[in-house]
Amino acid sequence: MIPDLRIDLPDEAATARLAAALGDLLRPGDTVCLYGGLGAGKTAFSRALIRSLSGNPEEEVPSPTFTLVQVYPLPRFDLWHFDLYRLSGPEEVAELGWEEAQAGGCALVEWPERLGDLLPADRLDLTLTVTGPESRTATLAGSPSWTPRLESLSC
Template structure:
C-alpha cells in the first residue's frame, strides 16, 4: 500500500519536477534562490553535459552571494578554481573537467576551509567531493535545445 497516495490515484513522485529555465533571466533567478539557501560549508555539485549551463548557474549563484549582479565571474576551466570573498562566506568555484588524476583534487584545497561554499562542475572526477556534497543540481538540455531543465536534490 502506498503511504503517500496521490489525489489522482497514482503514486506521488519521489523527485520534484525539474525547474524549466527558458532563458538567462530564469537561470539568474534560480541562482538567487539557491544562493539564499546556501550555508557556509555547503558543497554544491553542478552536473550536466557540455553546454548545459553549469557555469551560467554558478555565475548566478556567486553574483547573488556577492550581492553584485555585475561581478566578473570567469569560468574556472583553465584555472580549475576561482575564489570569491562574499558577505555570506568565502566561495570556491571549481571546474574539474581538465583534472588529470582524481588525486590532484587534494592540491586544489576545496575541502580545506570548512566555512567555504564550494561549487563544483564535473565533480564526478573527484569521488570525495561527490560523497561530501550537500546539494546536486543536474542541468539538462531538453529536446529541441531551448532552455534548460534543472533537477535539484539535497543531501
Template structure:
C-alpha cells in the same frame, strides 16, 4: 532518501532566478554539485549565483583552465571548481578542497571527478538542454539538503 525537484527553465532569466534563490539558502560547508552536458549552462548558473550574492557586475570567469576561482562574498567565501581536467580525485586536495569544506561554499562542475571525495551531504543540480534557450534543472538533496530542498522551494516560479 534524497528529495528531488525538477524545474523547467524557459530561458537564462529563469536560470538566474533559480541561482539567486539557491544562493540565499547557502551556508558555510555547503557543496553544490553541478552536472550536465557541455553547453548546458553550468558556468552560467554559477556566474548568476555568485553575482546574486555579491557584486552584480563582478567579473566571473569560468574556472575551466584555472580549475578554481574564489570569491569573498558576504557571509562566506565561495570556491567555484571546474574539475573536468582532473585525472585523479586526490588532485582536488591541491586546490584547497579541505579548506573550502570547512570555511566556505563549493560549487563544483564535473563533480563525478571527485570520486569518494564527493560528500554525502550535498545538493546535486543537473542541467539538461531542452531547447535553444530552455533548460531542465533537476535538484537532488542529499543528507541535510533533503529537508532543506523539500521546504525551500515552495512558491518558486522559474
C-alpha cells in the same frame, strides 16, 4: 538523497532566478555539485549564483576552466568555484584547496564526478539538461539536510 525536484528553465533569466533562490539557501560548509554535459549551462548558473551572492550584478566571474578554481570572498562566506573537467582523478583535487573549501566556505563544483571518494555525502546535486536552444530543466537532489531548504525554494 531526497526525491528529485524538477524545475523548467525557459531561458537564462529563469536560470538566474533559480541561482539567486538557491544562493539564499546556502550555508558555510555546503557543497553544490553541478552536473550536465558541455553547454548545459553550468557556468551560466555559477555566474548567476556568484553575482547574486556578491550583490553585484556586474561582478566579474571568469570560468575556472583553465585555473581550475576561483575563490570569491563573499559577505556570508567564501565561495570556491571548482571546474574539475580537466582533472583525471581525485588525487589532483587536494592541490586546489579542497580541504580549505570544505572547512567553512561553500563549494560549487562543475564536473563533480572527478571527485571520486572525496564527493561529500551531504551535498546538493543540480543537473542541467538542455531541452531547447535557450531552455533547460534543472533537477535538484539533496541529502536530508537539504530537505527543509528545498521545500522553501521559490523562484
